[in-house]
Amino acid sequence: MDSPDDAVLTQLRKGVLEYCVLACLRQRPAYGLELATQLTTARLLTSEGTLYPLLSRLRKQGLVESTWQESTSGPPRRYYQLTDHGTQALATFADTWRPFSADVTAILEETR
């Protein structure tokens, strides 16, 4: 059973996780384990496996695409990368998120 804190966090993560995935891919493509580790370290993902249904949806929406690349330490890896549509969606989210988070912080401070 989740604590009230966990429940709030779970809902907040659900709303922003797909954009956090897009943000992780902004600078360069990444493979699944790499992305999962990065998001888990940032405490945005609690179960690495839940990343994969999300990546499948992002791919279907045309926000992310995947390609196979040779690996120096094993079989070829599937790398995920942003599409132009994904880059645009991320930019729109970032433009919306900054004033939104500032508004939330402001209302929380004002009503203390």
Added chain:
Amino acid sequence: MTKAPQTGLSHPLVVAYLGDLDRALASADPQERLDTVTAVTEHLTDALGDEAEPTTEQVRAVLEELGSVEKIADAATPASPASPAWASSTEEQPRGSWVAPALLATAIVSLVLPLLGGALAIGCIVTAVVLLRGDSPRRPLLIATIVVSSVTLVITAVLVLGTLAFTSFGGGVVTESSGPVVSSEAIVVTGTNP
């Protein structure tokens, strides 16, 4: 030999986990189910690949990081088009899943068509290779299509070569024997008339 990744994936706990995951995703969107199981398998290959023989503790630790199969299934879109957010993506799904079986069916039909089958087989092979390079989720069906089409091509090649050999063998005899006969008759006719 690249045994290391196979060893990790063949660990009983991994095999059981992947089976449980596939079953847990039974009611998820079919494309998402396939993508998820494939991606989790790749994740495990990367996480366990460096270990020649991962210990049960190592496997447990990797599976724990992945999370329970129920949690992963909860993150997937249900198969029914109940969620309007993914309505457009579910419309694309049947098209992708329809092509590979249809291609395999065409390849099988090409087996029983004597010469047209060869042309069909070439088309099937080209399409299957293009789809395979495009990261298609139906890889086994596409590979089966290539195998069946290759068999058709071999059969067609044997038929064509056999026909050509028979035609050139039989046709040569007729051509060579008919020439001199006609010309000798012509000489005879020419000789008796005056």
